[in-house]
Amino acid sequence: MGHTITLTASDGFKLGGYRADPAGKPKAAIVVIQEIFGVNSHIRNVCDRLAKEGYAAVAPAIFDRIEKDFQSGYSPDEVAIARKFVANPDWAAMLRDTQAAIESVKDVGPVGIVGFCLGGSVAYAAATKLNGLKAAVGYYGGAIVRFADDKPNVPTLLHFGEKDTGIPLADVETIKGKRSDVEIQVYPGAQHGFNCDERASYDKPSSDLAWQRTLAFFAKHLK
Numbered sequence: 001m002g003h004t005i006t007l008t009a010s011d012g013f014k015l016g017g018y019r020a021d022p023a024g025k026p027k028a029a030i031v032v033i034q035e036i037f038g039v040n041s042h043i044r045n046v047c048d049r050l051a052k053e054g055y056a057a058v059a060p061a062i063f064d065r066i067e068k069d070f071q072s073g074y075s076p077d078e079v080a081i082a083r084k085f086v087a088n089p090d091w092a093a094m095l096r097d098t099q100a101a102i103e104s105v106k107d108v109g110p111v112g113i114v115g116f117c118l119g120g121s122v123a124y125a126a127a128t129k130l131n132g133l134k135a136a137v138g139y140y141g142g143a144i145v146r147f148a149d150d151k152p153n154v155p156t157l158l159h160f161g162e163k164d165t166g167i168p169l170a171d172v173e174t175i176k177g178k179r180s181d182v183e184i185q186v187y188p189g190a191q192h193g194f195n196c197d198e199r200a201s202y203d204k205p206s207s208d209l210a211w212q213r214t215l216a217f218f219a220k221h222l223k
Helices: 041-052 076-086 091-105 118-129 169-178 204-221
Strands: 002-008 014-020 028-033 055-060 111-116 135-139 156-161 183-187
Touching: 002 041, 002 055, 002 091, 014 041, 014 091, 028 041, 028 091, 028 118, 041 055, 041 111, 055 091, 091 111, 091 118, 111 118, 111 204, 118 135, 118 156, 135 204, 156 169, 156 204, 169 183, 183 204
Parallel strands: 028 055, 028 111, 111 135, 135 156, 156 183
Antiparallel strands: 002 014, 014 055
16 A cells, blocks of 8 residues: 655755555545654554545654664564664754655645654654644653643644553653643553554553544544
C-alpha cells in the first residue's frame, strides 16, 4: 500500500520517509512521527492503517540527518543503540523535517499529526510551533512535560500509560495542570509503548481504545 518518498526541508536537507494513500480520494492527511526506532515496520503499519481509514499518511525519517534510513527492532541491544539518537536531540531540526512532511500533504486537505514515544513529544511541539496543522495526537511523549507551558494552536489529544516507568503519573498531572485545553487519556495498567504490537509492553485493550479515540478525534477535527 505504501512507498518510500523523499522530502525536502526548508534548509534544503533531503530526508526519506514513507507514504501510504487510500484506495480512493483521501478525506484528509496525517503526518506520523516515529519512535526512536526509525520509520520501521511499526510506523509503516500505522501509516497503512490510516490509509485504510481514508487518510493519506506520511512518516518523515527524522533521524536521516544523523543516520540515513535508520530502522530498528525492540530487542534490548537494539533499544540501547536507538537511544543514542536522542542523547542530545535537535528539536529544531526534527521540527523542520516534520514541517516538510506537512507541506508534502497539504494539497490533500486538512492535515493532522500523530506521534509515538519521541514522536509523541515532536507531535506536541509541532502543535505549538508549526504551520498547517488542524489536530495533533501524541502517544506517551516523555518530553511533553518540558513543553507544557507552550500552548497548542490546534486541538490536541495525549495518550499515556499508567505504568509507564519513563513517564511518571506526576508528569501527566503536571501537564494536566498546565494544559486544561488539552485532552489527556491515561490507560490503566498500560506501560510505555503499549500501542506497538512488536513490543513486550504491547497492551491490546489499551491500544485498541486509544486507536478508536485517535480516529474519532481526527474525524472530528480534520474536516
